[in-house]
Amino acid sequence: RGFMHDTGRNFRDIETIKKELDLLSFYKINVFHWHLTDNPAWRIECQAYPQLNDPKFRTRDHDKTYTYEQIREVIDYAAARNITVVPELDMPGHSAYFDRAFGFKMHTPQGMEIVGKLLDEFCTEIPADKCPIIHFGADEVRIPNAPQFVDFVTKKLQSHGRTPMQWASSRDLPVGDSSIEQRWKTWIDPLYQDTDFSKFYYTSHTSHYTFYST
Secondary structure (H helix, E strand, O other): OEEEEEOOOOOOOHHHHHHHHHHHHHOOOOEEEEEOEEOOEEOEOOOOOHHHHOHHHOOOOOOOOEOHHHHHHHHHHHHOOOOEEEEEEEEOOOOHHHHHHHOOOOOOHHHHHHHHHHHHHHHHHOOOOOOOEEEEEOOOOOOOOHHHHHHHHHHHHHHOOOEEEEEEOOOOOOOOOOOEEEEOOOOOOOOOOOOOOOOEEEOOOOOOEEEEEO
């Protein structure tokens, strides 16, 4: 079972997250899906492209960023409570901050070069033994080079010893062969109406985000 926070949209400080991890542990919820980026902001410290942390390119919680040290601290705190942290770096959709910071889209050749460096940096700073699964979103977006983008990202993550994970519905990019498939809106999605199985099943979109492992 799992729980998700979208701190890309609504920042929560580290001490608040720790208190929530204590509650998750009490209720034996063992996955924390940490949605670190969304349209308002890239919340992760960025050494390669500091402009991603520039408040002028953000639309909410303008000066709020997680350092890599804080991210490692949360992952260690969660691990001590038998909780696995799955960070989500949502791409190429839900990334309006990227357009504002660079002036082009993530799926363009220039954008994909930057994406590769962002993933390299994150995977270097956050070791695979602490964070074996990385979610890259891939939801609610249409791009002309969808298979190529998914292949690029999944291979990049695998090169760092990570298992890719992505959202899966008819509104999203195609699921890569190596990706954990996270289904959502299965109750209305013609792509999945006749199926029940999903390793992670998305059950709520109104108050919090919960995943039931099956």
